[in-house]
Amino acid sequence: MRLTYRDRPVDVAPGETVLDALLRAGVEAPCSCRAGQCQTCLHRATEGVPPPESQNGLTPAQKSLGYFLACICRPSEPLTIAPPDDAGARIEAVVRALEFLSHDVLRLRIEAERFAYRPGQFLELIAEEDLRRHYSLASHPEEDPFLELHIRLHPNGRMSRRLKADLRPGHRVHVAGPRGTCFYEGVDKEQPLALIGAGTGLAPLYGVLRDALRQGHHGPIRLYHGARERKGLYLTEELQALAGMRDNVEYVSATLDSGGDIAALALEREAPRVAETAFFLCGGENLVKRLKRDLFMAGASLKAIRSDAFTPASG
Amino acid sequence: MTTLYERLGGEKAVDAAVELFYRRVLADGRIARFFDGVDMDQQIAKQKSFLTMAFGGPNAYSGLDMRNAHKRLVEKGLNDSHVDAVIENLNSTLRQLGVPEKEVREVAALADSVRADVLGRSAA
Numbered sequence: 025m026r027l028t029y030r031d032r033p034v035d036v037a038p039g040e041t042v043l044d045a046l047l048r049a050g051v052e053a054p055c056s057c058r059a060g061q062c063q064t065c066l067h068r069a070t071e072g073v074p075p076p077e078s079q080n081g082l083t084p085a086q087k088s089l090g091y092f093l094a095c096i097c098r099p100s101e102p103l104t105i106a107p108p109d110d111a112g113a114r115i116e117a118v119v120r121a122l123e124f125l126s127h128d129v130l131r132l133r134i135e136a137e138r139f140a141y142r143p144g145q146f147l148e149l150i151a152e153e154d155l156r157r158h159y160s161l162a163s164h165p166e167e168d169p170f171l172e173l174h175i176r177l178h179p180n181g182r183m184s185r186r187l188k189a190d191l192r193p194g195h196r197v198h199v200a201g202p203r204g205t206c207f208y209e210g211v212d213k214e215q216p217l218a219l220i221g222a223g224t225g226l227a228p229l230y231g232v233l234r235d236a237l238r239q240g241h242h243g244p245i246r247l248y249h250g251a252r253e254r255k256g257l258y259l260t261e262e263l264q265a266l267a268g269m270r271d272n273v274e275y276v277s278a279t280l281d282s283g284g285d286i287a288a289l290a291l292e293r294e295a296p297r298v299a300e301t302a303f304f305l306c307g308g309e310n311l312v313k314r315l316k317r318d319l320f321m322a323g324a325s326l327k328a329i330r331s332d333a334f335t336p337a338s339g
Numbered sequence: 340m341t342t343l344y345e346r347l348g349g350e351k352a353v354d355a356a357v358e359l360f361y362r363r364v365l366a367d368g369r370i371a372r373f374f375d376g377v378d379m380d381q382q383i384a385k386q387k388s389f390l391t392m393a394f395g396g397p398n399a400y401s402g403l404d405m406r407n408a409h410k411r412l413v414e415k416g417l418n419d420s421h422v423d424a425v426i427e428n429l430n431s432t433l434r435q436l437g438v439p440e441k442e443v444r445e446v447a448a449l450a451d452s453v454r455a456d457v458l459g460r461s462a463a
């Protein structure tokens with residue numbers, strides 16, 4: 025059996041695991057328990073289907089993306105595999121529109137051919153060789169002919185300056201990805217859904233919300249959006265309108281300058297049904313980590329909490 | 340002759356226990372600090388492999404893995420009292436799930452068998 029690992033062929037002997045084959049070929053693949061428990065040896069098949077037993081214990085989102093555990097994977101067909109965080113090949117994209125959604129959040133719409141993704145995943149935007157950042161996808165592949173990113177501008181950020189000063193419709197950039205497992209998969213259509221985010225954490229949640237509705241989710245959905253200041257909230261009118269049109273959608277916002285803490289609010293309101301709810305948490309690292317822990321301690325299952333924590337850009 | 344792991348219900352039993360156990364551990368003021376800042380999803384996978392081992396299920400942990408995995412914690416002050424606390428939490432999780440006392444003790448003994456490796460000292 026033949027594997028392709030980062031463009032290089034690796035032979036798997038009959039009965040041998042992918043992990044053993046990689047190690048034998050000199051790839052420094054991390055591993056620990058070697059029994060399919062600890063997930064240290066996680067890899068992803070970008071082509072070919074890994075055997076189902078090698079996906080034991082992974083989330084539905086991970087399974088749908090081809091993730092598997094190398095230490096218990098005895099492939100029955102050729103696989104092209106990559107380490108879990110591999111961004112994949114970069115492709116060219118054309119800027120279609122740039123527009124302010126609030127005083128410091130920019131909506132960037134770009135068009136890229138053959139960029140398959142799930143709403144809520146993120147991509148790497150490459151403006152220059154050494155200028156790349158991760159942004160979540162707010163668009164929907166079946167509804168939008170573009171990729172939509174919500175970008176918070178920082179006064180001294182390099183990407184911010186670049187976007188504001190130089191980028192215009194028609195300009196070319198590159199993107200790589202997508203990555204991330206924060207999307208609508210493995211959720212029961214009747215299940216309560218709580219989407220909680222702050223700042224541009226709204227982007228992936230907006231994508232997930234639209235995807236959930238499109239897929240016929242009819243359990244109650246609450247979208248919580250928090251910001252530091254009132255003027256930091258955006259898409260408010262669209263979201264209010266959407267909530268007005270759908271019986272099962274509620275939109276809740278809170279801003280710190282008016283004493284509202286979105287995490288505390290969401291925790292309090294979700295408490296009565298915390299064990300049944302599917303959660304999506306997106307935003308700054310502190311918020312996401314704290315909320316994840318609090319929800320888990322309140323009785324939510326970790327399996328039901330999907331999250332994407334934004335880390336500040338470096339360089 | 341069925342193994343302890345089979346008697347307890349195999350992987351299903353581990354799945355039923357792992358979140359209850361992890362929640363107890365995080366709520367335990369004696370040991371919670373050792374879990375500060377760790378990624379919860381990675382941690383729960385580790386808890387699951389620990390429980391699988393303690394249940395006598397399939398695992399390939401070596402003493403060296405255990406040492407390496409806990410080295411940083413030993414530097415932060417991990418000692419016998421913390422291992423005791425973890426085993427206590429394991430016991431109460433199993434009792435909560437209605438596991439018979441005989442099996443609770445067997446699991447505790449298996450968990451205890453890695454103590455020296457976890458604490459990075461030579462086996463007693």
Ligand code: FES
Pocket residue numbers: 054055056057058059060061062063064065066093094095096
């Ligand atoms: S090494 Fe632990 S799951 Fe593969």
